[in-house]
Amino acid sequence: MGEDIHAASAESVWFDGANPTADAGLLPVVLLAGWAEHRGVPDRYREEMTSPDRSSAEREAAEEITYRVAESERDKSAVITGEFSSDAVFEVVGFEGGFTFRPIRLDPPIHKVFPDDGPEAADETSEGKRRFVALDGELVCGYVDTEYEPWNRRLIIADIEVAGPYQGRGIGRTLMSYAIGWARECSAGHVWLEVTNINAPAIRAYQRMGFTFCGLDTSLYLGTESEGETALYMSLFLN
Numbered sequence: 001m002g003e004d005i006h007a008a009s010a011e012s013v014w015f016d017g018a019n020p021t022a023d024a025g026l027l028p029v030v031l032l033a034g035w036a037e038h039r040g041v042p043d044r045y046r047e048e049m050t051s052p053d054r055s056s057a058e059r060e061a062a063e064e065i066t067y068r069v070a071e072s073e074r075d076k077s078a079v080i081t082g083e084f085s086s087d088a089v090f091e092v093v094g095f096e097g098g099f100t101f102r103p104i105r106l107d108p109p110i111h112k113v114f115p116d117d118g119p120e121a122a123d124e125t126s127e128g129k130r131r132f133v134a135l136d137g138e139l140v141c142g143y144v145d146t147e148y149e150p151w152n153r154r155l156i157i158a159d160i161e162v163a164g165p166y167q168g169r170g171i172g173r174t175l176m177s178y179a180i181g182w183a184r185e186c187s188a189g190h191v192w193l194e195v196t197n198i199n200a201p202a203i204r205a206y207q208r209m210g211f212t213f214c215g216l217d218t219s220l221y222l223g224t225e226s227e228g229e230t231a232l233y234m235s236l237f238l239n
Contacts, residue, residue, distance in 0.1 A: 078140035194232070198229055
């Protein structure tokens with residue numbers, strides 16, 4: 001990460017009008033009326049994470065997978081144990097009047113497997129909930145669970161999982177595109193999700209899709225196996 005993560009540019013806006021971290025190598029976050037905008041990942045850093053050759057290979061591999069709205073009970077009840085490897089953690093750094101994020105390289109990278117909470121009971125009466133599944137033959141190898149909240153026109157990404165052997169093939173991005181398409185059908189104003197600050201690959205992927213930081217919660221994981229991590233909230237505003 002090193003030199004690719006650099007200090008805020010001159011056009012960055014800070015909550016209190018000051019830039020207390022100008023020489024600290026921190027990523028600027030705009031805090032206005034409870035929301036935040038991430039602006040600090042350089043284009044060359046984004047390009048480093050996904051090369052044209054890799055994107056082409058991912059697209060080709062993803063074409064072998066089929067996608068559909070979950071229809072059968074098997075589709076709706078499928079559970080994939082979440083796991084990821086991460087080479088960085090997005091540390092939250094507070095200062096008077098706001099906060100910012102500082103990506104810190106992890107050496108060696110970490111691997112996390114989420115605890116198995118089991119399938120939640122499906123609410124068949126809720127028209128706002130929809131699951132899209134990715135299939136390798138008849139095997140569910142990925143899914144995204146969504147829920148639309150009409151009162152603030154928000155589509156929530158409740159969960160998105162891709163089985164370990166299928167990761168890195170563009171399946172998660174394709175599932176997210178289905179979710180975003182569903183959000184537009186619902187006339188949603190934005191798509192919203194929560195991600196742990198140690199899942200740097202997911203955060204980078206969401207940023208490439210256009211998501212920006214909009215908040216955090218340092219207490220969400222207290223009393224769980226993820227205690228010590230910070231929940232980061234990201235949103236994608238739809239035109």
